[in-house]
Amino acid sequence: MDDRNTRFDRRTALTAAATALAAGTVGLxxxxxxxxxxxxxxxxxxxxxxxxxxxxxxxxSVNADLWVMEHVKPQTFAELSGDADDSYHxxxxxxAVMKAIGLxxxxxxxEWSRIEPERGEFSQAQLDYYRRFIAALREAGIEPxxxxxxxxxxxxxxxxxxxxxxxxxxxxxxxxxxAARQLAAEIGVACTINEPQVGLTYRIMPQSQAYxxxxxxxxxxxxxxxxxxxxxxxxxxxxxxxxxGMTPQLMAxxxxxxxxIKAARGDLPTGVTLNLVDFQPANEGSPYGELRxxxxxxxxxVAARAxxxxxxxxxxxxxxxxxxxxxxxxxxxxxxxxxxxEELIKQPEALRNTVEYVHKETGKPIFVTENGLxxxxxxxxxxxxxxxLKQLHDAIDAGVPVMGYMHWSLIDNFEWLQGFxxxxxxxxxxxxxxxxxxKPSAAVYRQIIxxxxx
Numbered sequence: 001m002d003d004r005n006t007r008f009d010r011r012t013a014l015t016a017a018a019t020a021l022a023a024g025t026v027g028l029x030x031x032x033x034x035x036x037x038x039x040x041x042x043x044x045x046x047x048x049x050x051x052x053x054x055x056x057x058x059x060x061s062v063n064a065d066l067w068v069m070e071h072v073k074p075q076t077f078a079e080l081s082g083d084a085d086d087s088y089h090x091x092x093x094x095x096a097v098m099k100a101i102g103l104x105x106x107x108x109x110x111e112w113s114r115i116e117p118e119r120g121e122f123s124q125a126q127l128d129y130y131r132r133f134i135a136a137l138r139e140a141g142i143e144p145x146x147x148x149x150x151x152x153x154x155x156x157x158x159x160x161x162x163x164x165x166x167x168x169x170x171x172x173x174x175x176x177x178x179a180a181r182q183l184a185a186e187i188g189v190a191c192t193i194n195e196p197q198v199g200l201t202y203r204i205m206p207q208s209q210a211y212x213x214x215x216x217x218x219x220x221x222x223x224x225x226x227x228x229x230x231x232x233x234x235x236x237x238x239x240x241x242x243x244x245g246m247t248p249q250l251m252a253x254x255x256x257x258x259x260x261i262k263a264a265r266g267d268l269p270t271g272v273t274l275n276l277v278d279f280q281p282a283n284e285g286s287p288y289g290e291l292r293x294x295x296x297x298x299x300x301x302v303a304a305r306a307x308x309x310x311x312x313x314x315x316x317x318x319x320x321x322x323x324x325x326x327x328x329x330x331x332x333x334x335x336x337x338x339x340x341x342e343e344l345i346k347q348p349e350a351l352r353n354t355v356e357y358v359h360k361e362t363g364k365p366i367f368v369t370e371n372g373l374x375x376x377x378x379x380x381x382x383x384x385x386x387x388x389l390k391q392l393h394d395a396i397d398a399g400v401p402v403m404g405y406m407h408w409s410l411i412d413n414f415e416w417l418q419g420f421x422x423x424x425x426x427x428x429x430x431x432x433x434x435x436x437x438x439k440p441s442a443a444v445y446r447q448i449i450x451x452x453x454x
Contacts, residue, residue, distance in 0.1 A: 040393040041453040047143065047404025048449040049105030050098070050426060051370050052087070053194070054114075055152035056413040057094075059084035063113040065158035065226075065237045066151070066416075072225040076218060076239070079419035085411055086434045091133055093436055095140050097410060097427050101442050102449040105143040105188065107369055107406045109150035112157075116175055119156045127182045134186045143188035145369070145406065147273070148176050148257060150194040151238050151416070155230065162236030163246035163253070173256035180264035189403075190268050191311055191369060192257040195275040196250040197299045199243030204295045205277075205318065216241035239417075251299070255306040269403075272303050273311030273369045276358065277318050278350035284324025291320055292357065304362040309403055311369035312358055317350035335380045346373055348384060352391035355400055365401040368392065372408035374415070374422040381426075381441035389454040407445065411436060 055061050060083060070077045087094055098106055114126045134144045149172065153162065157171065165171075176192070184190070203212055219241050227235035240246070254272045261270045276296060279288040303310045319330070336343045355366050373384045389405065396402050412425035420431065426442040429435070448454050 047105040049406045050410035051107040051406040051408045053150035054109040054111040057085040057087040059086045063117040064152040076222045081414045084414045085429045102446045107145035109147040113154040145189040147191040159230045159232035163249045168249045169252035172253040173260045176257040177260040180261045184265040190270040192254045198275040201295045251302045258306040269308045271307035271309040276354040278353045282319035283322035286320045286322030288320040309365040313370035314351045314354040316345045317347040348387040352395045355395045359400045367403040368405045370408040374424045378439045
């Protein structure tokens with residue numbers, strides 16, 4: 001099998017579907033001039049941070065389900081995670097990067113597969129490890145924002161059926177209870193599950209079925225190979241095609257996990273983080289509103305019912321066709337050729353739109369737990385950060401209570417099936433020495449943080 005057709009993750013899937021939608025709708029024009037600077041001040045106590053995930057930076061997560069998936073044939077990963085950024089050992093260097101940028105908050109995940117490497121066997125040493133890291137963040141004046149589950153689960157969990165297993169919500173809640181009772185005292189904000197609905201969002205987009213057909217078939221084959229490797233009847237990760245079947249368990253897991261964390265510490269702000277594509281109309285009569293409701297409505301109901309806030313994670317804007325007159329095209333962006341539709345959809349206004357939409361639908365405070373730009377051209381990131389934060393400030397001015405902004409990501413990392421090629425970081429990481437180096441965009445972000453204004 002040609003493995004070029006087997007690699008799938010949240011961002012490549014969206015890019016392909018969005019490009020198919022937008023093809024032929026824009027023409028070539030010159031880049032627009034940069035907007036004149038304007039000062040917008042953010043609320044006092046605003047959280048300025050960056051996000052990462054354990055599996056993507058720690059390295060050698062050998063007990064995780066994705067580690068198994070990396071090593072089976074046919075290969076669905078572009079490359080192996082291996083040592084990743086070696087943040088498991090080099091977290092002091094990561095904190096030094098945070099301090100250099102001036103962050104006052106940092107979102108990261110504790111790894112379930114390290115804490116509960118076998119079912120019912122919890123590692124006190126690993127819990128102590130995360131406690132030390134949380135304490136070091138506090139000492140550096142950085143608020144810990146902790147995600148309890150960020151894509152990677154223990155391999156025993158996947159071998160038992162993963163999120164298709166009816167027991168999975170209770171298994172997750174038990175893990176949350178054990179971790180929260182030891183760590184919650186020093187956590188600033190807790191997130192239960194990262195992007196539990198992302199697979200549904202992609203599949204609901206028009207023209208996506210042909211794209212997912214090949215990918216889902218490849219994932220079925222790879223998951224069957226993982227089950228054989230584990231000697232189990234099935235092996236289910238978050239990349240498994242049956243996201244619809246997983247959703248009831250994921251919803252229950254969030255609610256039970258939320259209850260477990262709040263039982264350990266009732267005043268700890270806790271919520272779920274959702275991936276939200278900014279669906280907008282390409283033509284008059286576009287069904288984009290119905291698409292929004294179908295993609296996000298059920299999860300927003302759950303998140304509002306069990307959550308102190310809702311984490312919004314937005315990277316793209318997708319224009320949905322309709323039967324009526326064509327609406328204006330995407331605006332220009334510096335350093336982006338309008339022929340590159342997969343780049344043109346990374347519009348700064350997308351974040352404001354999803355933030356306002358989610359607050360309107362739920363009435364909950366919003367925490368931007370991820371937003372960023374994957375590009376090897378850091379000039380684009382230097383431009384993007386002020387522009388997206390101006391848009392976010394406009395949402396605050398419109399009355400949306402926004403708790404903070406977490407840029408994805410702190411450092412270049414392992415981007416799931418795409419490997420290390422995508423570059424989201426405010427700092428680069430040398431693949432041989434693991435040396436961290438701040439990019440020019442980090443200085444742009446630092447200036448905004450220092451001023452608490454953009």
